[in-house]
Every structure is written in structure tokens, then in C-alpha cells.
Amino acid sequence: MSLDSERVSTVTFDSYSTLVDVDAAELALADRVDDPEPVSKLWRARSLEYTFVANQINAYQPFYEMNRDALQYALDAHDVDIRTEERDEILAVYHELDVFDDVREGINRLRTGGYDCYVVSNGNPEMLDSMVEHADIGDLIEDTISADEVRTFKPAAELYRHAAGRTGTPIDEIAHVTAGWFDVMGAQHAGMQGVWVDRKGSPWETFDGDPHYTVETFFDLAKALGV
Secondary structure, three states: OOOOHHHOOEEEEOOEOOOEEHHHHHHHHHOOOOOHHHHHHHHHHHHHHHHHHHHHHOOOOOHHHHHHHHHHHHHHHOOOOOOHHHHHHHHHHHHOOEEOOOHHHHHHHHHHOOOEEEEEEOOOHHHHHHHHHHHOOOOOOOEEEEHHHOOOOOOOHHHHHHHHHHHOOOHHHEEEEEOOHHHHHHHHHHOOEEEEEOOOOOOOOOOOOOOOEEEOOHHHHHHHOOO
16 A cells, blocks of 8 residues: 555644653653553553443543543552552643654644644543643644544544544545554544554554555655655
8 A cells, every 4th residue: 555645635643652652651650650661551551442442332431531540450450559649640641741753843844835734532622732732733733633522432433534524624635644553444444544653663463454654753754745
């Protein structure tokens, strides 16, 4: 598969792991947990798993609450006993995660090249507002589009179709940029072009075909789009 750059008029970005580094959440655990890495990994994995299950059993709740429940499970699974206030302090790090170095300049290049840029995320509006402010990209994106608006998480096609409607763009003219393999698949299944951000040199998944395009940084995407 390949990116059809001539057909792209709008670029949408995932948030967590794409614009901001969720691995930085491990630092928030470090002062309270002897071995924070496995807790952090289980926290992130369960958070996503909860969204997948919620889509199937009609058990939606805002992503911040999903994330809170996943963190509590990860702590319980590793026999970490901390106060609720401490757990919530760890959770709050999602409002100020580290931004990847290429994000602001990369989006700026795309915007300068004439592409409207949006964020499409599982995050609820409050999370996205703080992320945009912390990432300092409020002047570069047109808007944020939250799963909360349709009460359905990725990779359900409904969210991507909703995003196309919100951007006023035919869905096949959108390139969706994300570090999430399931997000690439969801976007492509819904009719978008999928751009996988592989910052870690990971192998691609072994089913459902390839992304339309793979990049290491946003600069690679800007180059592919001729800006």
C-alpha cells in the first residue's frame, strides 16, 4: 500500500503515543512504586483493553475514568497499596505528558503547506484541552475531536466517520496519523488513509494488511506530502 498524497486535504492526529509520550507516565509512578515499568505497561494495556471491551458491551465511560480504573487494576495486580489521593496524583500526569520533539514544527510545516490539521482521540474533552495547551499546538490545529462526542472508542468506524463530518472533509481525503496499530486499522477500514508513526522501530502487525504509509517523525510525513 502507498500514500496517495494528491488525494489528501486534511490531516488528523491521534494524541497519546502520537503527540505526547505516555511512557513518561512511568516517572509519576517511580516515587511510589518500587518497580514502576511493569505497572506502567499494564496500566496502558488495560486502559486500551477496557475501551475495546466497552465498545462491544455498551459500557462507555469517559477515557479519563477508563484510565483511572486501569491504573487501579495495575496497582492491585502488582500488590501496590497507595492512598486514593496518590493514585489520582499519578493519573493527573496525563494532563502534562512530554511532547515529542517533532510535533510542533512538523504540524506547522503541514499547516503552512495548506493542510487543515485536527486531533482525533479517545481522550475526553478536558484531557484534550490540557494536552493541546501543554503541547503548545493550539494555534496549529483547527479543533480536537473526542470519542466522547459519539460515546464510542477507536477503532470503531463510527468515530472516524464522525471526525470526517466534523472536519467537513470527504473521508477518503483524510490522512490519519497515529502510533496505534489498531487506530491505523480502524481509520483505514473506515475509509481514511492510515499513516503509522513508528518511533521505536517496531514490527508491524501480522494481519489485516499494511498501513498506507509509515513514518518515524512528522517531518517524514511533511516530505511525503511535498511540504
